Amino acid sequence: MRVGVFICHCGNNIAGTVDVKKVAEETRRLPGVVYATDYMYTCSEPGQDEIKETIKKESLDRVVVASCSPRMHELTFRRTVEKGGLNRYFLEMANIREHISWVGEDKELNTNKAIEAVRIAVAKVMRNKPLYSKSFKVNKRVLIIGGGVAGMQAALDCADGNLEVLLVEKSPSVGGMMARLDKTFPTIDCSICILGPKMVDVAQHEKIKLYAYSEIEEIKGYVGNYQIKIRKKATYVDWSKCTGCGECMEKCPTKNAYDHFNFGVAPTRAINIPFPQAIPKKAKIDPKYCRQFLKGKCGVCAKICPTGAINYEMQDEIVTEEVGAIIVASGYGLIDLNRLPEYGGGRYPDVITGIQYERLLNASGPTSGHILRPSDKTEPKTVVFVSCAGSRDKSIGIPYCSNFCCMYIAKQAILTKDHIPDSRSYVFYIDIRSPGKGYDEFVRRAQEDYGVNYIRGRVSKIYPKGNKMVVRGADTLLGTQVEIEADLVVLATAVTAAPGAAELAEKLHISYDTFGFYVESHPKLRPVETNTSGVFLAGAAQGPKDIPASVCQGSAAASKVLALFSRDTLESDPAIAQVNTNACVGCLKCVETCPFGAIKEKELRDGRVVADVIETVCAGCGICTSTCPCGAIQLQHFTDNQLLAEVNTLCQS
Amino acid sequence: MAEREYAYYAGCSQEGTAKEYDTSLRLVLKTLGVSIKEPDDWSCCGSTPAHTVDHVFAAALAARNLAIVEKMDMPSLITPCPSCLAVLKKAHLGMVQDESFKNEVNDLLDEPYGGGVITKSVLQIIYEDVGLEALAEKVTHTLPDLRVAPYYGCILTRPPEIAQFDDPENPISMDRVISAVGVEVCDFAFKVECCGAAFGVPKREMVNKLTYKVLSMAQDCGANCVAVACPLCQQNLDLRQGQVNSTMGSSFNIPILYFSQIMGLAYGYSPKELAMDKLIVSADRLIRSRLPVEEFRKAQEAEVKKKKPKTEKAGTKEKTTTEETE
Numbered sequence: 001m002r003v004g005v006f007i008c009h010c011g012n013n014i015a016g017t018v019d020v021k022k023v024a025e026e027t028r029r030l031p032g033v034v035y036a037t038d039y040m041y042t043c044s045e046p047g048q049d050e051i052k053e054t055i056k057k058e059s060l061d062r063v064v065v066a067s068c069s070p071r072m073h074e075l076t077f078r079r080t081v082e083k084g085g086l087n088r089y090f091l092e093m094a095n096i097r098e099h100i101s102w103v104g105e106d107k108e109l110n111t112n113k114a115i116e117a118v119r120i121a122v123a124k125v126m127r128n129k130p131l132y133s134k135s136f137k138v139n140k141r142v143l144i145i146g147g148g149v150a151g152m153q154a155a156l157d158c159a160d161g162n163l164e165v166l167l168v169e170k171s172p173s174v175g176g177m178m179a180r181l182d183k184t185f186p187t188i189d190c191s192i193c194i195l196g197p198k199m200v201d202v203a204q205h206e207k208i209k210l211y212a213y214s215e216i217e218e219i220k221g222y223v224g225n226y227q228i229k230i231r232k233k234a235t236y237v238d239w240s241k242c243t244g245c246g247e248c249m250e251k252c253p254t255k256n257a258y259d260h261f262n263f264g265v266a267p268t269r270a271i272n273i274p275f276p277q278a279i280p281k282k283a284k285i286d287p288k289y290c291r292q293f294l295k296g297k298c299g300v301c302a303k304i305c306p307t308g309a310i311n312y313e314m315q316d317e318i319v320t321e322e323v324g325a326i327i328v329a330s331g332y333g334l335i336d337l338n339r340l341p342e343y344g345g346g347r348y349p350d351v352i353t354g355i356q357y358e359r360l361l362n363a364s365g366p367t368s369g370h371i372l373r374p375s376d377k378t379e380p381k382t383v384v385f386v387s388c389a390g391s392r393d394k395s396i397g398i399p400y401c402s403n404f405c406c407m408y409i410a411k412q413a414i415l416t417k418d419h420i421p422d423s424r425s426y427v428f429y430i431d432i433r434s435p436g437k438g439y440d441e442f443v444r445r446a447q448e449d450y451g452v453n454y455i456r457g458r459v460s461k462i463y464p465k466g467n468k469m470v471v472r473g474a475d476t477l478l479g480t481q482v483e484i485e486a487d488l489v490v491l492a493t494a495v496t497a498a499p500g501a502a503e504l505a506e507k508l509h510i511s512y513d514t515f516g517f518y519v520e521s522h523p524k525l526r527p528v529e530t531n532t533s534g535v536f537l538a539g540a541a542q543g544p545k546d547i548p549a550s551v552c553q554g555s556a557a558a559s560k561v562l563a564l565f566s567r568d569t570l571e572s573d574p575a576i577a578q579v580n581t582n583a584c585v586g587c588l589k590c591v592e593t594c595p596f597g598a599i600k601e602k603e604l605r606d607g608r609v610v611a612d613v614i615e616t617v618c619a620g621c622g623i624c625t626s627t628c629p630c631g632a633i634q635l636q637h638f639t640d641n642q643l644l645a646e647v648n649t650l651c652q653s
Numbered sequence: 654m655a656e657r658e659y660a661y662y663a664g665c666s667q668e669g670t671a672k673e674y675d676t677s678l679r680l681v682l683k684t685l686g687v688s689i690k691e692p693d694d695w696s697c698c699g700s701t702p703a704h705t706v707d708h709v710f711a712a713a714l715a716a717r718n719l720a721i722v723e724k725m726d727m728p729s730l731i732t733p734c735p736s737c738l739a740v741l742k743k744a745h746l747g748m749v750q751d752e753s754f755k756n757e758v759n760d761l762l763d764e765p766y767g768g769g770v771i772t773k774s775v776l777q778i779i780y781e782d783v784g785l786e787a788l789a790e791k792v793t794h795t796l797p798d799l800r801v802a803p804y805y806g807c808i809l810t811r812p813p814e815i816a817q818f819d820d821p822e823n824p825i826s827m828d829r830v831i832s833a834v835g836v837e838v839c840d841f842a843f844k845v846e847c848c849g850a851a852f853g854v855p856k857r858e859m860v861n862k863l864t865y866k867v868l869s870m871a872q873d874c875g876a877n878c879v880a881v882a883c884p885l886c887q888q889n890l891d892l893r894q895g896q897v898n899s900t901m902g903s904s905f906n907i908p909i910l911y912f913s914q915i916m917g918l919a920y921g922y923s924p925k926e927l928a929m930d931k932l933i934v935s936a937d938r939l940i941r942s943r944l945p946v947e948e949f950r951k952a953q954e955a956e957v958k959k960k961k962p963k964t965e966k967a968g969t970k971e972k973t974t975t976e977e978t979e
Contacts, residue, residue, distance in 0.1 A: 341822035461822075463842035465873060 001126050004035040004060040005118060006051055007096075008042035008067035014101040019111040023066065023096075026115045032126050034058055043073050048080045055084035062086075062125045066094035066118050087130035089574075089637055094121040116650060123649040127642045131574035136616055138224040139324035140565045141166065145216060145504070148176020149195060149547055150539025151329030152202050153554030154561075158327075159207035161562045166321055167202065168211045168230055171260065173278035174199055176331055177540075178547060180261065182361040182369075185411040186442035192277055192364070199279040212280055217318060219326070219507045220597065222619060223534025224570045228321045234314040236285035237271070241309035244281035246273055248301035248310070257289035259366070262359045265352070265374065266366030271301045271310075276364050283309075325534045325564055327557045328518060329550075330504060332540035335390040335398065335494040343389060343462045343491055349375040350469050351462055351489045353389075354408055361415050371419050373488050376467065380487030383416050384471045385409045385427045386459045390494030392430060398494045400515065403544035405492035406433045410446040412490065417450045426453045426484055428473050436548070455482060462489055495544040509619075510535050517543045528557045536560050575637040576618040577625065583632035584610040590624035590633055599624060599633075657782060660727040661689035662718060662741070662772075664698060664734040664884075671734070671884035673928035677913040678733055678775060680927065684791050684920050685783050689731070692721045698737040699744075701851055708747075712754070713761040715744035720766040729771040731778050733913075735809040735883045741772045742815050774809060776882050776912065777818050780826040785833040792834050793921035795949040798942045801915065802841040802876035803827040804867065804890075806848060806883040821845070827912055831880055834919035835946075843870040848889040857896070864889050865901045878908045878939055880915055887911065891933045908936035918943060 005027045009015035020038040027036040035058045039047050042065055054060060063086065065077050070093045078088035094117040104110045140163055144155050147169030155167045167174070178184075179199070181191035202208055217229040237248075254270035261274035270290040273283050283301075291298035292312055302310040334353060337346035344351045350373050352360075363369035373380050387409055391402040406429065413425040432454070434440040446452045457474035464470070468485040475482045497516025505512045510530040511519040518541050521529035528536050536557040539550040564570075577590075577599070586609040591599045596619050602612035611624075611633060622635045631640055667675035682689060699714030719741060722730045732738050748755035749768045759765035773781075779788065805824045813821040822845065828838045846867050849860030868890065871879050881887045891909040898904055909932065917927040918940055929936060944952065 341820050345823055347823075463870075465842075465870075 001032045001062060002034045002058065002060050003030075003032045003062040003064060003122055003125060004051075004054050004058060005033055005037075005064045005066065005122065006042050006047075006054075007036065007038040007114075007118070008047070008065065009038060009040045010067060010097055010101075011041065014067070014097050017101045017105060017107050017110050018096060018114045019107060020114075022111055023114045023118060027118050027122070030119060030122050032062075033122060035060065042067050043076055048076070051077070051080050052084040055081065055086060060084075060086070062090050062092075062128065064092050064094060064118060064121045064125055066096045066114065066121065068097040069093075069095045069099075087132075089128055089131040090125065092121040092125040092128065094118045119649050120646045123645040124642050127639075127645050128637070131636055133571040133574050134615070135569040135571055136224060138565060138568060138570050139226075139322055140164070141321075141323040142325045142327060142561050142565075143168065143226070143228055143321070143323040144327045144329060146170075146176070146329035146331050146539070146541065147174030147202070147210070147212070148329060148331045148539060148550070149178045149198075150331075150541075150550040150554040150557075151176070151327070152198050153551045154327045154329060154538050154558045155208050156198065156201055156205065157555050157558030158561055159205045161558070163207065163561065163565060165205075165208045166211065166228075166230075166323060167208055168214050168216060170213070170215045171274070172213045172235070172282065172284045173261075173274050173280065174202055174210065174212065175275075175277070175279065177355070179275065179277070180263075180355060180358055180362075181408075182358045182363075182365075183411060183415060184547060185407045186436075186438040188411070188414075192362075196277050199277065203279045210280070211319075212282075213284060216504060216507060221617065223532075223564075224324045225616065226323050226326065226534070228323060230319045230321060232317040232319060234316050235282070236287070236290075236310065236312055236314045237283045238309040238311050238314075239280065239282045241307040242282045242305075243307060244273060244278075244283070245306065246283070247304050247306065248283055249273060251300050251304045253298065253300055254289050254291055257286050262366055263353065263356045265356050265359045285310075285312075325536065325561045326508065327536045327538055327554075327561065328504070328508065328510070328530075328541055329538040329554065329557075330501060330541045331498050332544060333496045333498045333501075335396075335496050337491070337493070339396055340390055340491070340493075342460065343386065343489075348462070348464060348469060348489075349373075350380075350487070351491060353491050353493045354405065354412065355493075357412055357490045358408075361412070361419065369419075371416065371488075378487070379420055379423075381420065381423050382484070382486045383413075383423060383425045383488045383490060384469075384484055384486040385413060385425065385490045385492065386462075386471070386473075387427065387429045387492045388458070388494075389491035391492075393494075398496070398515070400544070401433060402492070402495040403433075404495075404546040407436070407439055407442070407546065409490075409492055410434075410443045410452070413452040414446050414450050417452070424451075424453065426455060426471075426486070428455050428457060428459050428471070430456075430458060436546070457482075495540065498541060501541065508532065508535055517541065528553055528560060534564070572616065573620060575635065576615060576620045577613045577622070577633050577635050579611050579613060580632045580634065581608075581610045583630050585630055585632070586610050587629065589627050589629070593623050593627045595621065595623065657685075657687045657778075658727060659687065659689055659778065660722045660725050660730040660770075661691050662695060662698070662722070662730055662732040662737060663691065664732060664737040665700075666734055666884035670888055671911075673931040674733055674884060674887070674911045674913060676926075676928045677911055677917045677922075680922050681779075681913050681916045681920065682775075685779070685787065687778070687783065690725065690727065692718065692725060695721060698740045700736050700740060704740065704743070709754070709757050709761070711740065712744035712747055712758045715740045716748065716758050716766040717762055717764075719745060719770045719772075720762060720764045722770050723767055724764075729773055729778075731773050731775050733775045733882070733884075735774065735806060736885065738772060738774050739808045739815060742817075745770060745772060746815060774818065774882070776809070776826055776830065780819075780830055785829055788830060788833040788916070789835070792919045793946060794919055794943050795946050796836050796915070796918055796940060796943050797949065798877070798939045799915065800837045800839055800875060800877050801831055801910075802839050802871035802874060802879045803831060803844060803912070804841065804871070804879050804881050804886060805844050806881065806886040807845055807850070809882055811845065827880060827882060831912060831915055834916050836915055836919060839871075839874045839876040841871060841874050841876065843867050846870075848886045850885055850889070853889055853893065858900070860889060861893065861897050861900045864893055865897050865903060868894070868897065868905045868907055869903070871907060872905070876907075878910055878936060880910055880912045882912055894934050906934060908932060908934045908939060910936055921945075 024036045024038045081091045082088040096114040214232045217231040220227045252269035256267045257270045259268035271285045287293040359365040457476045459473035461472045501516040538553040538557040598617035699711045703711035810819045810824045811821045819826045849863040853860045
């Protein structure tokens with residue numbers, strides 16, 4: 001066996017704290033190693049060329065690259081050795097950057113550790129077997145989870161690219177948060193006027209199948225071939241009959257149902273259509289408030305409905321669909337006011353959130369666009385905006401910036417002046433974050449043309465005094481405490497992960513950060529990919545972002561899916577489990593433990609029952625390998641022999 | 654009722670300026686079946702002055718007492734004074750969490766502190782261990798004229814990592830305890846505002862201003878008295894009320910009662926037994942209307958027969974439930 005070892009300096013990243021020359025020197029003494037060298041940037045073109053040439057010159061049959069994490073460049077070097085004429089699985093990487101040079105400062109210790117890492121890789125690569133991918137057909141349908149602006153953009157782009165699209169939205173209408181906004185910064189476009197046509201396009205596009213008021217129940221399979229179970233939640237209204245006339249909503253006797261669309265600014269009816277532009281424009285019953293469900297009698301809507309669409313017996317329905325790729329655009333949530341007791345914790349009706357204020361400003365909102373205080377329905381003359389209500393606050397576990405609040409506060413302050421010319425607005429801020437195109441000019445306009453009073457400092461307490469709310473905060477520029485008696489206080493509440501984000505991530509097998517936002521494959525270079533191939537991200541599910549950024553990501557994710565689907569077949573990863581039928585005793589423990597359902601029982605010709613791996617379903621997790629009592633099931637490329645060789649080498653050194 | 658037993662660290666103020674707190678607490682705890690045992694030879698907790706100078710020394714003053722309590726083998730230590738509480742807990746947590754700090758402190762002590770004492774405020778064990786239901790069971794008298802602003806002060810629930818009790822910004826334990834004994838509680842926004850604490854001596858002007866704010870808020874929210882759980886708060890609001898009136902041009906006449914005195918009144922103890930005569934601003938006019946529960950009910954029924962409107966009792970109840978839903 002002839003192993004060649006290539007040790008990378010990675011500029012100073014590795015060479016700064018590892019003596020790479022010495023690593024190469026020590027490596028040359030290892031049995032099986034016929035060539036070892038060090039190079040400035042092994043991943044560069046000349047670096048890769050050197051590997052290819054050396055394979056030929058030295059007749060290498062195995063290659064070890066000691067450099068960064070395999071997550072960074074394993075694919076790069078697999079391609080290199082393949083071009084050099086070897087099977088791509090005859091490559092091993094020793095991670096001497098993330099595991100060694102970046103984490104330790106002692107050069108001597110690092111060098112020893114790097115030598116050991118290379119020894120392990122050499123031991124493994126000598127036992128590697130050639131593996132070959134199989135190609136399989138791709139199902140060219142795409143599932144998009146979330147019908148906000150990001151999800152809709154992705155859906156429309158995919159559909160325009162001639163893909164079949166399934167759009168699953170958990171609320172009764174598409175539109176997401178953007179449908180609730182009054183105007184958008186910095187252009188003061190009417191939000192629903194620019195979003196509405198997109199929503200209609202989604203409904204009318206022949207390539208898009210919309211599942212509104214539905215949630216993802218289960219996801220099985222792998223890139224190219226996913227099986228999805230979708231739960232269509234019971235609306236208690238037969239949507240095939242409902243015409244959206246709204247008669248039921250008018251006559252419903254229950255007038256105190258929580259209005260999810262308006263974030264509870266005012267109550268709604270137990271049967272309702274969320275908003276006039278809703279897509280689909282269909283009614284739905286909220287059984288938490290409906291008298292028919294609570295008391296067993298009422299039936300007003302059933303009597304009144306001209307098409308007989310009401311069905312109190314309706315049950316959730318599970319539908320199965322098959323797709324080849326998934327775009328996750330499940331959006332964001334907002335911090336619960338209970339977590340901000342210093343701002344009243346939700347006890348004061350005249351302390352509201354930014355999104356609630358949007359609904360007060362909006363012509364189709366509960367106040368028909370008149371700004372009225374929730375407590376006494378009077379017009380506020382003094383409005384105080386509190387930015388970073390929960391954001392950038394380590395004490396409640398939200399250290400990050402919520403991204404778009406500075407801008408919507410400026411917008412809301414401007415709109416307040418437009419609605420109530422004799423009003424005064426104050427904004428408490430930590431820093432003003434306005435780096436987008438035309439954004440800073442917009443904030444300046446609020447300050448200079450609209451006379452919005454910006455106070456640099458945080459608010460420590462909000463309390464009632466008579467029918468006013470007193471906002472107490474610091475003015476850090478004047479170095480003094482200020483108290484403002486406000487008629488209405490608007491909190492720019494922190495953006496959080498959407499409720500249920502973690503559960504969805506588990507179903508998708510994608511990772512999420514401490515705060516529940518989904519993690520992209522690379523923060524700069526792979527911003528809409530995840531580490532699970534076939535699953536892409538768009539919008540605020542990945543982190544707080546404004547409308548333009550969400551739309552960009554929606555389109556970007558769609559282009560990734562279109563690229564993926566431009567081929568009819570995909571290559572499978574051969575690093576999957578394989579059963580040695582001679583050793584298998586047929587206990588079938590592996591069938592029970594496999595989380596993907598990738599193992600089934602098979603009867604051999606002699607009547608023996610053994611385990612059998614379904615190659616296309618196996619994800620290569622290796623759980624079966626550790627379950628098998630007789631070592632009959634082995635994960636290719638990570639067999640017991642290969643791993644034990646690594647351990648033995650380490651223990652013998 | 655199961656008998657409960659705690660070690661009781663009174664602190665210096667309970668023997669002087671807050672005698673009435675100590676007196677009323679002992680009666681209330683007796684009624685609730687809680688027995689207390691004072692550690693022998695307890696000393697100053699260190700309070701505010703020590704920790705502004707030296708953390709090790711401050712912890713040592715507190716830990717000396719904790720070491721004594723540790724030997725008593727009681728489930729936990731309770732103290733009425735939030736200052737003592739903060740200092741005792743801070744010393745305990747500091748020593749438990751940091752071995753080298755613990756050694757430094759123990760070096761100053763004759764008897765080392767092992768870290769085995771859980772300290773709680775008396776309010777906390779009344780609220781959490783005894784429980785609201787048990788509090789309500791013992792009520793014998795109704796106080797129809799009392800409308801209370803519950804004032805917790807700055808350190809009973811803060812900082813949260815040391816206090817580990819109730820909400821740091823909007824505590825509700827005292828609200829619920831007072832409601833449980835049938836007394837009306839107002840929605841008071843300045844529950845945790847600063848009263849000026851010990852600055853009454855070096856910066857009287859400032860304390861007058863802060864105390865003024867607390868008292869005006871109490872008045873604005875419809876309260877006619879303030880309930881406290883801290884000797885220093887009580888002193889600033891009660892003893893200095895005259896000063897506040899003369900410097901700020903106000904005319905407050907708001908009695909400042911310990912929550913334990915209110916409980917004692919509901920449990921039928923006489924104002925004299927509860928040392929109400931120690932208050933500077935007299936509460937006599939508010940408690941004159943106190944009636945045994947039975948008699949009050951009869952009087953109300955007679956009232957109902959005369960007129961139709963909602964009874965005051967029902968009003969009180971309603972207030973209680975809204976408080977709880979918060």
